[in-house]
Amino acid sequence: MIRLQQLVIGYRKGRAQQRLSTALDFSASPGEMVAIVGPNGVGKSTLLRTIVRQQTALAGNIELRHTRWDRFSQKAFARICSFVPTGQPPASQFTVYEAVAMARYPYTGWGGKLKKEDGQAVEEALRAVHLAGMRNRLLGELSDGERQRTLIARAIAQNTPLILLDEPTAFLDIPNRYEVLQMMRKISEEQDKLFIFSSHDLEFILEMADKIWLLYPDSAHEGSPEELLRDQALDPLFRNTDIRYDLQKGLHIPLRKRYKTPVSLSGDIAEIPWLEKALRRAGYPISSSEGALRVEVQKNKYILQIKNDPPREFISIYSLILYLKNKLPDAGNA
Amino acid sequence: MITRMDQQKGKKTFFLFLLLMGFLLVVLAVMDIYTGTTRISFHQVTQALLHPGTVENQYSTILYRFRLPRTLTAILAGIALSVSGLLMQTAFRNPLAGPYVLGISAGASLGVAVLVLGFSSFFAFGAGTLAASSSIALAAILGAIGVLLLIMAVSLKVRDIMTILILGIMFGSAVTAVVAILQYFSSESMLKVFIVWTMGSLANVTGMQIGILAVLTSAGLFLTSILVKDLNILLQGEDYARSLGMRIRHTRLLIFLATGILAGSVTAFCGPIGFVGIVVPHIVRVALRTSNIRKVFPASILTGASLLVLGDILSHLPGQQGVLPINSVTAILGIPVIIWMILQRRKLSSFI
Missing domain, CATH: 3.40.50.800 (Anticodon-binding domain)
Incomplete structure (x- = not known):
């Protein structure tokens, strides 16, 4: 489905390049949940934005369905890949239905009139995230979790095999984080969609992601959470802290001081x-x-x-x- | 079931609002025609309107040469200003954006100033003729688009919306400074022509000019109606718009073109009229509780027309001698609304 080949991400400032990564060689398949993990500032968002062509790569290639990703026309690309940027949408006075229906943009004419299959796609997406009953609520009146689910519904309604999300669980409380990820997982399994998302919620990712794309400033790894744990590839994430991972206890903090009376x-x-x-x-x-x-x-x-x-x-x-x-x-x- | 009822309620509110505003516009327009600085009786106005020729020539002239054109101008200018305000607020995703704030009107006045003060001999030669009015409109539109292009060029480089807004205000101030220099070196008579133009007036637009204004406003409205789908997406942020396959530069260009035509032409014929463009979209959004351009756009057309006709009525209330500058009236009408909105809502972003 997607293959990153010697991809280098970063910024151009005039002639100078600021590389954020080593050459990345990642891949992922349909029906998977892929989490992009790494310390702050390592370029997780940049990688997502590079994949969705909001930003150009410094070098390398991304193969999407056996085609270079920069060969697609804007419209064709919008039918393959949808993107949920981080943060909240600025316009709050839209209903949930209106917001999700916007995702049909690549499929409708200049008037934006919804045809029958557009309406069906919106309905299905609303049902998939359990928001069918809230279609007439305004975005500004939703809780953070409901808003995030609306944005996911929107990505589903765009009907793309690949969905990228930048920090979908930021600003959510623990039950909502779990629910959002669980929902993504269910949809990826049922509809054979590939979800690629950045996140800091290691506890959940280690349980729920099929694959992790792990970014460090000077190296990169990919693999199932278990492999990465076994090979201690995640340890640099915890550098200078006492956090460790243990098969039984999960993420935990081992005690350092043991000098008091037993x-x-x-x-x-x-x-x-x-x-x-x-x-x-x-x-x-x-x-x-x-x-x-x-x-x-x-x-x-x-x-x-x-x-x-x-x-x-x-x-x-x-x-x-x-x-x-x-x-x-x-x-x-x- | 409840949801379907809600949906119908939203539609009902929308059509009710359109109906109400349409009715209000008709009432205000009639009031506007029936009032003026010259006292003409209710009966005589009705006679002149229904049976032209049966009324004294002088009254007929006042009605057809002055009052009707003024009301039509108010309607057209109200529409053009509110729609251009809506376009700017959407493009910049800023609730306080509008043609006036971003210096587009300043650009238009530079165009007019260069024409009136710089090439004053040409102006004096063609004053009052179609050639002159068309060239004023052209100069204003060129000036407006000049500022817009400048802002657009900056907005391609700068991502942060507040920075662009601040730069827009800076451009406006710079342009105003240039206009001041032109004023300083111009002759007294030309200076007065220009100063009167900057005060705004709905009264001096002649039949032919109304035609031009109507054509340009229609062109702007047509462009906007093509853009409705894109405008809604733009409100969700440019990153999202791009991910849906929108050609943002292309869309921005069309938005700026529509704004330039609408705001530029009004400013050319009526002078810079402030606050209508900022306030009207907000009134509509608050009343309809929606940001959906599909609804806000048509509702802004009717509300904008009504508001400026109301402003015109207030500018020549019966019992007073002259006519107040329309620019002052709209500011006095509009500023309380803006202050009220700022005090009402804590989060600025929820304005749009």
Whole structure:
């Protein structure tokens, strides 16, 4: 479907070129979700804009359906590839239906009158993103998630095999991020469309993307999320941070400081892991043998025993940790 | 079911608005014809209109030589200014854009100034004739398109819309400065001709000139009607428009051409009339709760015509001696509306 061949992206300033990438050799097939991942400023948006011809490549070629992508006429290209730029559309006083119907631009005459198949394409797109009931709402009245779904519906109504989105999940809360990506995934599977999008939502991408195009200032990698994780290709993303990926835990932050007094836990099996997680964050290692610090976990109750002092009762994990921090500020040095 | 009803409600609002504005326009136009600086009785005006020849010659002359042309001019100028304002607001995606703000009128006045003040001998020679009126129109249009091309050239280089707007204002100021220099070196009589022109007037447009104005306005409206589909897409941002396969430069060129013809011709015959072009599209968008050009464009035509006819009525309210400059009247009518809109809405981008 799409093949990037020795593609170099960047900007031209007069005769000077500012290269943003090494020569890229990426590919993707119909029915896939491809995420463009990389640190800020590495050129994710530039790559998308280069593919959709909003910007010229410095070198190299993109093959779309076995044809050079710059050979298509504007109109023919608009029937192969649709683009959802980042940010919100500036004009808010359009209804959802009007906004989605605009995507039929490449198919209608100069009057823009919708023919029967145009109307059908708009209806199908609205149904695919579950917005059929909101067709007469104004864009300005939508929530961020609904607006993003409208923009995706618009890309679907353009009826292109390739859909590119620049940060479709930016500004969305977690349920909406998930819903938008899930919707894209479903549509790509059902309609055999290829979605290529940039995103910073690694947790979701590692689960939901079929392929990652990974960009660094001086190298580039592509592959399934698992391969890239296994080969530690994603590690530079976390440079200077403690974030690691673990098959069981997913993305997590391993603890650095383990110098405080160990705590031993007993009691309610279901509650213990929650307390354990909080204690680890506060820097208390968990010990299996009983030591100076013991906590007995009961239902909604935490009983703390420090050495042989009388036991204290806490009703929340937070208050227990707060007490420990104040009571034993330098317990680790002991 | 609810959604279908909503859709019909939107359509109903639209047609109701058109009907109302059409009715208002007729009422205002009739009021405009019946009022003026010369006192003519209601009965005599009706007589002169229905049975020309039965009324005293003097009244008939006032009606057919002055009042009817003035009303027609107000209608045409109102239409042309509001549509050119709508075009500019759409092209620049800026709610405060308009021919006046971007210096297109300043360009037109430079054209006229060069003609009147620079080639004043030619003007004096042909004053009042068709040749002179056509050349004023031509000079104004050339000046307007000159500024537009300058802004267009900049807009191809600069992406940021605010920068283009600021540059537009700068161009306008520069052009005004050149006009001031021309004024400084021109003769007193020619200077007065020019100053009166800048105050704006709907009264001095003769039958032949109205014909030219009508032809040019129609041409501008025709161009705009071709552009409606593209204008809606442009409101969604140029990146999106490009991704739908729109030839943006081509579209921009047509938009600027239409604006130049509409705003330039009005400015040529009536002088620079401000605020109508900015305010009318906003009134329509607020009333119809839509930005859809397919609806805003026809509604702006009727609203713009009504507003300028209202301005004309106010400029010669009964009981006063002379006629107020129309430019002042539209500013006094328009500025409160703009201030009200700015105070009403917090987000500027939601204006369009």
